[in-house]
Amino acid sequence: MSEERHQNLAIIGHVDHGKSTLVGRLLYETGSVPEHVIEQHKEEAEEKGKGGFEFAYVMDNLAEERERGVTIDIAHQEFSTDEYEFTIVDCPGHRDFVKNMITGASQADNAVLVCAADDGVQPQTREHVFLARTLGIDELIIGINKMDLVDYEEGRYREAVDEVTELLKQVQFNPDDAKFIPISAFEGDNVADDSDNTPWYDGPNLLEALNDLPAPSPPTDADLRLPIQDVYTISGIGTVPVGRVETGMLNTGDNVSFQPSDVSGEVKTIEMHHEEVPEAGPGDNVGFNVRGIGKDDIRRGDVCGPADDPPSVAETFQAQIVVMQHPSVITAGYTPVFHAHTAQVACTIESIDKKIDPSTGETAEEEPDFIQSGDAAVVTVRPQKPLSIEPSSEIEELGSFAIRDMGQTIAAGKVLSVQEP
Numbered sequence: 001m002s003e004e005r006h007q008n009l010a011i012i013g014h015v016d017h018g019k020s021t022l023v024g025r026l027l028y029e030t031g032s033v034p035e036h037v038i039e040q041h042k043e044e045a046e047e048k049g050k051g052g053f054e055f056a057y058v059m060d061n062l063a064e065e066r067e068r069g070v071t072i073d074i075a076h077q078e079f080s081t082d083e084y085e086f087t088i089v090d091c092p093g094h095r096d097f098v099k100n101m102i103t104g105a106s107q108a109d110n111a112v113l114v115c116a117a118d119d120g121v122q123p124q125t126r127e128h129v130f131l132a133r134t135l136g137i138d139e140l141i142i143g144i145n146k147m148d149l150v151d152y153e154e155g156r157y158r159e160a161v162d163e164v165t166e167l168l169k170q171v172q173f174n175p176d177d178a179k180f181i182p183i184s185a186f187e188g189d190n191v192a193d194d195s196d197n198t199p200w201y202d203g204p205n206l207l208e209a210l211n212d213l214p215a216p217s218p219p220t221d222a223d224l225r226l227p228i229q230d231v232y233t234i235s236g237i238g239t240v241p242v243g244r245v246e247t248g249m250l251n252t253g254d255n256v257s258f259q260p261s262d263v264s265g266e267v268k269t270i271e272m273h274h275e276e277v278p279e280a281g282p283g284d285n286v287g288f289n290v291r292g293i294g295k296d297d298i299r300r301g302d303v304c305g306p307a308d309d310p311p312s313v314a315e316t317f318q319a320q321i322v323v324m325q326h327p328s329v330i331t332a333g334y335t336p337v338f339h340a341h342t343a344q345v346a347c348t349i350e351s352i353d354k355k356i357d358p359s360t361g362e363t364a365e366e367e368p369d370f371i372q373s374g375d376a377a378v379v380t381v382r383p384q385k386p387l388s389i390e391p392s393s394e395i396e397e398l399g400s401f402a403i404r405d406m407g408q409t410i411a412a413g414k415v416l417s418v419q420e421p
């Protein structure tokens with residue numbers, strides 16, 4: 001591989017607006033679809049007497065393979081342009097997509113918003129744009145999709161662009177940081193080639209726009225933070241925690257600490273893509289072995305960091321939250337489950353310190369009695385079990401969380417400060 005730089009890309013947008021189709025199309029156009037998937041699809045399409053290539057099929061097929069446990073490594077969701085190697089950070093349409101987006105399981109550098117020309121801005125369009133904003137995505141490429149369904153009419157394109165622009169303004173997203181492109185993921189217009197169907201459009205096609213994105217600055221200089229996803233015992237090696245490096249570097253020989261389990265040891269080996277490596281950095285999925293640490297000493301939700309500057313453990317923390325959807329009102333004492341990185345911990349909202357005007361960021365009310373859907377607030381939170389979390393101003397990757405209750409994401413937030421025991 002050349003000296004390509006890496007980007008994590010989120011594909012967001014309302015259900016059925018064409019996210020999977022677009023990802024399939026991007027993978028296909030960049031030659032990233034495994035041959036066996038194409039072959040298998042052709043056979044099935046012939047059997048069913050269907051013509052044409054259903055790009056959503058590629059994604060569905062990959063998702064299915066993964067569910068069945070068939071080896072499908074992450075490379076199958078990667079594609080390259082001249083400048084970048086892109087990883088699609090989550091399977092679009094994934095049930096926990098919103099939660100994953102917030103907790104960093106799929107932290108993205110940039111995002112493509114898919115909005116169907118014939119349907120315009122819909123509830124999930126709003127939700128995803130709002131989340132992208134809250135989570136600090138700077139640049140948005142907006143594919144106004146399904147242009148084939150509106151006969152490639154410029155007027156319909158403009159209407160959709162205006163609707164999305166209005167939404168961006170509502171969430172304080174500078175429309176200058178957004179790039180609109182009329183596309184058809186299904187037919188391929190303006191994805192990899194400039195389309196003859198949109199002579200009124202003279203901007204870049206989607207792959208060009210992706211190629212022109214600013215480079216993300218990898219958080220390699222920060223302290224190591226590696227949230228643990230699972231802990232395995234592997235014969236011949238021993239205890240192997242696995243997870244993704246969020247910030248900093250993991251080197252063999254490092255002394256590392258796991259919090260809140262509060263154990264430490266020296267890194268003996270690091271493995272990535274089934275190969276032993278001397279070091280790993282942000283974005284790398286690793287398994288590693290630490291001298292003297294047993295399987296029961298650490299668990300999912302622990303965060304690994306340097307032993308001389310271990311990850312923070314919160315007795316309480318102050319956070320800014322935005323309530324997305326809650327059936328009634330939230331008052332002090334409410335104890336939903338907080339999802340932060342790989343941890344899930346019941347936490348009590350001990351006090352609602354102030355309500356904030358979401359459009360100006362200024363205090364709207366000191367110590368309100370309650371908050372409800374649409375409100376932004378500063379709250380003090382007490383985890384019911386030890387939780388490792390960081391102020392987002394210090395380590396952004398470990399500073400955001402989703403609040404879940406009754407199977408839904410009801411709020412998203414950022415940690416402002418952490419009070420350690």
Ligand SMILES: Nc1nc2c(ncn2[C@@H]2O[C@H](COP(=O)(O)OP(=O)(O)OP(=O)(O)O)[C@@H](O)[C@H]2O)c(=O)[nH]1
Pocket residue numbers: 013014015016017018019020021022056092093094145146147148149183184185186187
């Ligand atoms: N005509 C037309 N149909 C499209 C286009 N893009 C997607 N579709 C169709 O729209 C439907 C939904 O597309 P998907 O790609 O599954 O949409 P999605 O946004 O991934 O939906 P979820 O994964 O359910 O959230 C499918 O039937 C696609 O074939 C397009 O550009 N033109």
